[in-house]
Amino acid sequence: MNTPTDYDALIIGAGPAGSTAAALLAEHGHRVLVLEREKFPRYHIGESLVPFTYQPLLRLGLIPKMKSSAFVRKYSVQFVSASGKASQPFYFFNRYNRETVAQTWQVLRSEFDQMLMDNAREKGAQVIEEITVKELLRENGRVVGARAQKKSGEIAEFRAPLTLDCTGKESFSTVRNGWRVKDPYLNKVAVWTYYQGAKRDPGLDEGTTTVAYVPEKGWFWYIPQHHDMVSVGVVAEGKYLSRDGVKSPAEIFQREIGQNLWIQEHLATGRQTGEYFLTSEFSYHSKHCASEGLLLVGDAFAFLDPVFSSGVLLALKSGVLAADAVHEAIVARDFSPARFTTYATALRTGIENMRKLVYAFYDPNFSFRKVTDKYPELAGELTDCLSGDLNKDYAKLWKAIEEFAPLPAELPVGMPLVTSKPELRVA
Numbered sequence: 001m002n003t004p005t006d007y008d009a010l011i012i013g014a015g016p017a018g019s020t021a022a023a024l025l026a027e028h029g030h031r032v033l034v035l036e037r038e039k040f041p042r043y044h045i046g047e048s049l050v051p052f053t054y055q056p057l058l059r060l061g062l063i064p065k066m067k068s069s070a071f072v073r074k075y076s077v078q079f080v081s082a083s084g085k086a087s088q089p090f091y092f093f094n095r096y097n098r099e100t101v102a103q104t105w106q107v108l109r110s111e112f113d114q115m116l117m118d119n120a121r122e123k124g125a126q127v128i129e130e131i132t133v134k135e136l137l138r139e140n141g142r143v144v145g146a147r148a149q150k151k152s153g154e155i156a157e158f159r160a161p162l163t164l165d166c167t168g169k170e171s172f173s174t175v176r177n178g179w180r181v182k183d184p185y186l187n188k189v190a191v192w193t194y195y196q197g198a199k200r201d202p203g204l205d206e207g208t209t210t211v212a213y214v215p216e217k218g219w220f221w222y223i224p225q226h227h228d229m230v231s232v233g234v235v236a237e238g239k240y241l242s243r244d245g246v247k248s249p250a251e252i253f254q255r256e257i258g259q260n261l262w263i264q265e266h267l268a269t270g271r272q273t274g275e276y277f278l279t280s281e282f283s284y285h286s287k288h289c290a291s292e293g294l295l296l297v298g299d300a301f302a303f304l305d306p307v308f309s310s311g312v313l314l315a316l317k318s319g320v321l322a323a324d325a326v327h328e329a330i331v332a333r334d335f336s337p338a339r340f341t342t343y344a345t346a347l348r349t350g351i352e353n354m355r356k357l358v359y360a361f362y363d364p365n366f367s368f369r370k371v372t373d374k375y376p377e378l379a380g381e382l383t384d385c386l387s388g389d390l391n392k393d394y395a396k397l398w399k400a401i402e403e404f405a406p407l408p409a410e411l412p413v414g415m416p417l418v419t420s421k422p423e424l425r426v427a
């Protein structure tokens with residue numbers, strides 16, 4: 001079958017997943033078009049990076065820009081108990097090279113995502129902002145492009161043998177295809193806002209991410225950013241957060257501050273600024289990563305509870321893996337969904353590893369200390385998984401953790417939808 005194509009790949013969404021895939025495909029000399037609904041720079045949550053974002057950022061050629069940016073350097077993570085007592089910060093340089101993986105960043109997503117989008121443009125991708133994809137174009141059941149609406153109201157159609165859905169949590173095609181599967185137990189709500197002038201620890205600890213427990217209920221994140229701002233949010237079950245009929249995000253947030261002394265004290269010197277945000281769409285997976293003409297990348301494929309800051313890593317990593325697989329498909333002139341089986345396997349393996357840790361975190365009988373006290377030889381593996389080295393074999397670690405908390409079975413999702421339809425071979 002011959003399909004007229006304007007582009008080699010069409011990408012919907014210019015977040016970390018879309019801009020990564022776009023930059024790497026354009027670098028190969030492919031004709032890439034990115035359609036982005038917003039005008040950048042735009043606000044986005046997801047501000048704390050993990051050490052293993054280093055590799056995709058290196059591949060994108062962005063390490064020098066990150067190093068010279070104003071983003072706060074993150075050298076460690078610490079956990080604060082429900083009573084307000086902080087653990088010793090866990091420093092990444094105790095395991096990784098100080099010059100590379102051991103130092104990561106707390107980013108302002110408006111600036112970080114702009115950098116990624118600019119990079120895609122510099123590498124040759126065409127990016128159109130303020131254009132919203134409304135519909136996927138289909139011919140004989142396969143996706144052949146998208147219909148989109150510009151800010152002016154004008155409708156335009158774009159065609160390519162492959163469309164990459166990088167639309168984030170809205171998961172444009174996942175939802176329309178009925179592919180979205182909720183994670184059985186990770187059903188939480190997050191409420192967050194920003195403080196200026198709140199307390200931060202000195203020196204190396206200035207950029208530490210703090211995870212502070214709400215007694216038996218959930219946790220706070222505390223992420224120091226540049227311009228003396230702190231991103232702070234609380235994650236717990238909706239029923240708990242809205243107890244006694246409290247509904248407004250501001251009231252929910254202000255009440256929860258009182259549940260952790262460390263958070264209370266650190267925010268006391270600061271001033272709340274801007275909106276309060278709320279999201280309840282937590283942790284889901286897509287039944288398939290691809291079908292004829294379509295590939296899902298980043299949050300559009302899966303979204304995990306953000307307790308270990310894995311979202312941007314998974315978006316960047318899936319952007320790299322997708323670009324490599326799509327490049328091979330373009331070279332082979334073979335766009336059959338089965339080509340993306342290796343992509344799906346790599347991503348699902350990584351997601352399932354992180355998902356196990358997230359489940360353990362929410363188990364009241366579990367603590368990292370219990371595991372490392374009993375199995376000190378596994379501390380390094382635990383660190384690797386938490387730092388985002390997601391595709392290692394962690395069988396020994398899971399066996400040890402299961403002594404303290406049951407771990408979830410792997411979800412049978414994510415493989416490409418392979419039908420008997422003929423492959424598209426572009427002449």
Ligand SMILES: Cc1cc2nc3c(=O)[nH]c(=O)nc-3n(C[C@H](O)[C@H](O)[C@H](O)COP(=O)(O)OP(=O)(O)OC[C@H]3O[C@@H](n4cnc5c(N)ncnc54)[C@H](O)[C@@H]3O)c2cc1C
Nearest residue numbers: 013015016017037046048133168298299306309311312315
């Ligand atoms: C409360 C919370 C806290 C989080 N904290 C962290 C954290 O600390 N660290 C971390 O790494 N991750 C965190 N995350 C996760 C992180 O935000 C995401 O994983 C990450 O942004 C995914 O990148 P993406 O490129 O897949 O999607 P996005 O960044 O969401 O980008 C998608 C883009 O697609 C565009 N788009 C959507 N629909 C259309 C359409 N129809 N047409 C055109 N364009 C469209 C959007 O405008 C957007 O720019 C958090 C998430 C939540 C909810």
